[in-house]
Amino acid sequence: MNKIKLLLASISLLSLAACQSKPKVEEGKIGGTLTVVTSRPDADELFEDIEAGFKEKYPEVEDIIWESSSDYDADIMKRMNTKDYGDVLFVPFSMAGTPSEYENYFYPLGKVEDLEKKYLDVTEAVYNDNVYGLPVSINILGFVYNEDVLKAAGIESMPTSTDGLLTTCEQIESKTGATCFYTNYNTSLGVWAGALSSYGENYKEAALNGNPFDEGQPIREVMDLFYQLAAGGYIEEDPITGDYNQSLQLLADGKVAMIMRASQDLATIQALNDSEDNIKLAPFPTTLNGTTSIPVGAPGVIGINKNTDNLATAQAFLEYFISSESGYAADLDGVPVVIEELNDDQRALFEDGTIVKTASTEDAAIQERYSAVAGEVGIARLTDVLQKVINIGLYPEQNQSYDDYVKELQTAWDQALKNYE
Amino acid sequence: MIFKRLLLSILKYFSLLIWTFIVFFPLLTVFFGSFKTYSEFMSTSGVTPPVNFFNFENYYIALTKGKMLTGFFNTFILILAGVSGSIFIGSMVAYVISRFNFKGKKLILFLYLFVSIIPMEVSQVSTFKIITALGLYNTRLAPILLYLGADVLMVYLYLQVLEKIPREIDKAAMLEGASYFQIYRKVIFPLLKPATASVIMLKVISIYNDFYIPHLYMPGENLNTISTALFNFMGPHRIEWNVINAAIILSLIPMLIFFLILQKQIYTGLTAGSIK
Amino acid sequence: MNSSLHKKERVLIGLFLFIPLLLLITFGFLPLLEIISYSFTSWNGISTQKPWVGWDNYVKILTAPKYFQVFINNLYYFGSGLLQILIALYLAIILSFKVKFKSFFKASIVFPTLISGVAISMMFRLFYTPDGPFDTLLTALGLEKMIHFWLGDPRYVNYTLAGISLWRHTGLRFLMFYAAIQTIPKEYYQLAEIEGATFIQKVRYIILPNIHTILKINFILLTVGAVTAFEIPMIITNGSNGTTTFLLQTLKTAFEQKQLGLAASMAVVMIIALVLITSLQKKLFRSDNHDF
CATH class of the missing domain: 3.40.190.10 (Periplasmic binding protein-like II)
Incomplete structure (x- = not known):
């Protein structure tokens, strides 16, 4: 009996601890606790430094809770079906196929024409000219x-x-x-x-x-x-x-x-x-x-949960994170996102170079239909297709021929196009 | 006759040794690898012993940077709560089902069986919503409750032993004025020890090694378990195999100790609990 | 008197079943119902809308062979499971007779069961690299000619993965068989000894008949395990190189290809198949009164 009581008591205690909600921060003030969800479980030390730096800048901030997952896209999608997916989080790349959904999950950071004066590559997560995520660093592929x-x-x-x-x-x-x-x-x-x-x-x-x-x-x-x-x-x-x-x-x-x-x-x-x-x-x-x-393109895009109850802090953090102050871009050896922070070489590249953006700039409706069709054909991830092609090239006798594979995909695509007329 | 015995004997030890070799050979390469430096690891074969058996650098990195220590702690909590919960729930459900006749008894057993043959990976999107709605996301309670929710094995293990305990014992206790609860607590539960031993063993193994549930439900700071800590070594860019090897060895040690200490109880437990 | 007993009974039943059933329904049953409802939509896992498509997903799965083709890969794990039963049974029988270093052998056989799937997958990922430990072993045994790309060559990769499953799961089956054999009363053997039974006769007439229930359970577990195999291919090859199993394909459809509706219907089809197979096996095996 006692043991059962003890168990029940401890269960209820644990759940109490779990339900304890964060103290609310006054609107517009920077402080309190912030939860940040990232795709980098290997970057604890870096995050500790970022946390220390951010707290130094905004002493009112009590704590940053870091949550990371190495299978980020799959995990965060499950989480985004609830309202609790952190205050600041990386925008899952798989959402790029459905831009119209951004507004349901992320807080708009500003208009494209305003933000592009200050930052590079602001169109990674855009819908209707609203920016929902900014790159954490820029890569040249x-x-x-x-x-x-x-x-x-x-x-x-x-x-x-x-x-x-x-x-x-x-x-x-x-x-x-x-x-x-x-x-x-x-x-x-x-x-x-x-x-x-x-x-x-x-x-x-x-x-x-x-x-x-x-x-x-x-x-x-x-x-x-x-x-x-x-x-x-x-x-x-x-x-x-x-x-x-x-x-x-x-x-x-x-x-x-x-x-x-x-x-x-x-x-x-x-x-x-x-x-x-x-x-x-x-x-x-x-x-x-x-x-x-x-x-x-960006190796990561960061945005704000539209349900956050600590918006001002989240905004301050996002700005801090993508600036060189945080050191995140430097850790990735990437080009900084803030235009002011570019060095001459980088500036020259972005001003004169023949740059194409990896983030699609096509119309949202086209992107969404494309994703739907690609999903139906099973090529939503180019990785799967290329792996298969490599397998065919290496082991022609154990696989269908390359021509057959291409034909199969062509037929599947035509079929899927009809389904998403 | 003697010749045949000898042949049989040779065959016996030969097969045992072969299987032991199959089991230990891969582990041995991991053990060697755990003492190597990265360049040594990449340049030598897996079966070459390390230059220095006292190079504990990888172990140190795994324990601190790899958060294996935190992992041990969290896994321990999950096991403690998960296993004791299983013991109570399993024995209580089994007791009620075996000793009373009521409507829905068969249905309950069927539900348990049904839910437990279904791989839980497929319904995670929904489970996730429930866990978050209850405010359990990123708490140790989430995996614990999920471990307890749908496990038919514990109920069955207890049922088997219960069926072998004569009902006369219950009746005798009742004549002495014991209530049902007292009968369960004072008479039946102690007799269920063998099944309890099996439940402990099987649950410890499964919770210790579970990766998917903690990975999904407690990714927060300092909430990693042994399995998720291990998985995180496989970062997309920084795979240091020598450290991974040390981490694998570290992850083995507690289970090895657990097994060696409880080996006897485990066998007798399973023996008494198993169905002939 | 009688009715108060009944009341007490009811209170106890209610008390004892309340928490377990609550847990079972919340975490076991409710999610399942929701999956069934998703299976009739074309939800992509993120959209706020879940368009109802009726039976479309089911029609698609059941008419396009590509969804079931991967079941061929599940057969490798079924084969591996059969081998596991054979090896485990053989080892359990050997060890229930007189053997030196018995505890050592027993512990070694069970050991792999205690290791996490993640650790095992990482270990074998290294073990089978070209020029890795396995190739070194083959060379040492003079079998250089047999060396292949164990994970890269599509002819061998599924055998390699099934082999890893064998290494991992034989121990648990051994544990069950060994424990079951220990429950056979010693008198049976003594009697057999007096009658001059050979080793093989003892196995045939004493051991096997006395452990048939555990054997049956193992066959059911084997089928369920083979149908739901996914962990080893997921961590080692992530389903590439023709190693996807049905469950892995389902998970990839849901979370990589963002077709949650379709994946849900695949899951439902698999669940129905599992229930059918399990109950069919139960029927086939129904010779005594034990139920599992």
Whole structure:
């Protein structure tokens, strides 16, 4: 009896502790407790520093509760079906397909034309000209390559077309024995979705008016590239057991010629070997209107829960987080988001460079129909498609042929288009 | 005859040794790896012993940076509450079902069975809403209640033992003036010890190793368990296999101790509790 | 007298069942009802609207073969489960006779059961890398020719994953069989000894008939486990390279492809299949009065 009583008592105690709500902060004042949800369970120390810095700036703030998940998108979506998903949180990338939903979950941070005067890349999470999330840092996507390997193979510069890339790979493999392209099958294929805009702007609209798997379409281009790389043996031997850390080391050591990453990784890779200037970033091997282009995008986008009861603090925190004061962008080796904080090189790049944004700027209605159709076909994640293409290229006898796979996708797409007329 | 015995004996030990080898070989490579530095780990084969067996650096990193210590604490709380809850709920439900005839008895058993064969992963979106509505999100109570909610195993284990306890014992106690509750508490519950031992063992194993529920319901600061701490080592970018190996070894130690200490009780418990 | 007894009974039943049933219904049953209701919508998991689509999802799943094709992968885990039962039974029988270092062997066999799925998956992810420990072992045994990309080659990857499942789950089955064998009265063996029964006769006429219930339970558990397998492929390959199982596909449909409605109907189909299989097996096995 006593034990049961004890158990019941402890259960009710525990639930009391759980129900205890945070003390309310007076409206408009910065202080109290703030809950921040991120996708970085590995960044505790960094977050501690950020918390300390923020509290120093706003002494009224009592505590920041950090909640992180490594399977962020899936987990936060479950949580967003309730009202309690933190005060400040990373905007899940999977919401990009349904921009009209932003207003149901996030607090509007301002109008595009106002914010873009102060920040870079403000259109990561936009609906009806309202911004619902700002980037935490900016990445410049591209091929990170080891110039020494290229030189050893007698190649002057990185190719600017898919065919050129294949010839380059052939030369590298035959003359140096290095692996030409490390796919990072398990971790980074998703980056390619961001690169699609390098292959053609407004590709979603084009896909809805035709078929994204027809020759020449961006997705098909990337698929063809991967198929040819895999079938030609220009990628790592066993991609499925690939290891991201190892790929960086191999690149630094010249055992791999190139990987698809972003500017943020340059410093890390350069630190892995002695010479500093042989690791470089090249744009995608494709030209759009005659020039190569550099896709830029955010590795994370941060927003405010529209149900927050501590709005002023949340706003102050968001501003603090994306400024260089927090050190978050620096930790990622990314380009800062605040325009004032750019250095000259960065400024030059953003003013003169041929930059394309990875965040789609197409009409919301088009994006939503595209997501619905892509979901129906089962290609909502480009990763799944590219993994399959790599498998086909590596093991042609164990899989359907590449042509059959493309045909299957084409048919599925046409069918799905009809369903979402 | 002697020859046949000898052959049988050889076969016996041979198969036992082979299986023991299969079990320990992968673990041995993890054990070796846990003492290696990162570059040593990447450059040597898994079966090569480490240069320095006293390199506890990885263990230190795993315990502090990897929050394994916090993990041990939280897991311990979950186990304590989850297991004792299971014992009460399991024995109470089983007692009522085995000793009384009432409407809906079969239905309750069916519900338990039904709910427990369904993988709980599929209904998490809904469960999540319920947990948040109750204000339990990011508390240790969330996993505890979920562990208790739908576990048919504990009810069945108790039922089996209860069926073997003669009803005459109940009647005798009742003639002495004991109430139903006293009978349950003073007479039946002590007799259920073997089943309790099995419940403890099975629940400890399953709670200790559960990853999905704590991962989903208590991602907050300092609320990680052993399993979620382990999983977080697999960050998208920073996989340090040598530290992961140390973390794996660390995660094994408590269970190994638990098992070695309670081994005898576990077998006798399962023996008495199991259905022939 | 009699009616007051009844009242006391009712109070006790109510008292004892209140909390357990409350928990069972809140956390077990309610979510399930909601999943069923989602299965008739085309909800994407985030939209505030959940458009009703009737039976569309079910029609889609049951007519397109691609949703059921992955069940072929579940068969690997079924095969692995059968092997687990065989190996566990064999080891349990051996260990119930006289053996030196019995405790050591028993503990070693059970040990993998105590390790978390996450740890096991990480361990084997390393174990099977090219030139990893497994390849080294094969080389040491002079079997270099058998080396493959164990996780990369589509011909072997599902066997590799099923092998990991074997390593992990044999211990628990052993535990059940061993415990069941211990309940057989010693007199049976003594009697058999007097009659001069051989080892095989003892197994056949004493052990097997006395543990058939636990065997049946294991077959049911095996089927349920095979249908719901997902953890090992999720952590090691995330379903790539043709390793998706039905449940993993369901989870990916829900949370990666954002088709929660469709995924819910897949879940419901799986639940119905599970209930059917379990009750069918129960019927087939119904030879004695124990129910499970």
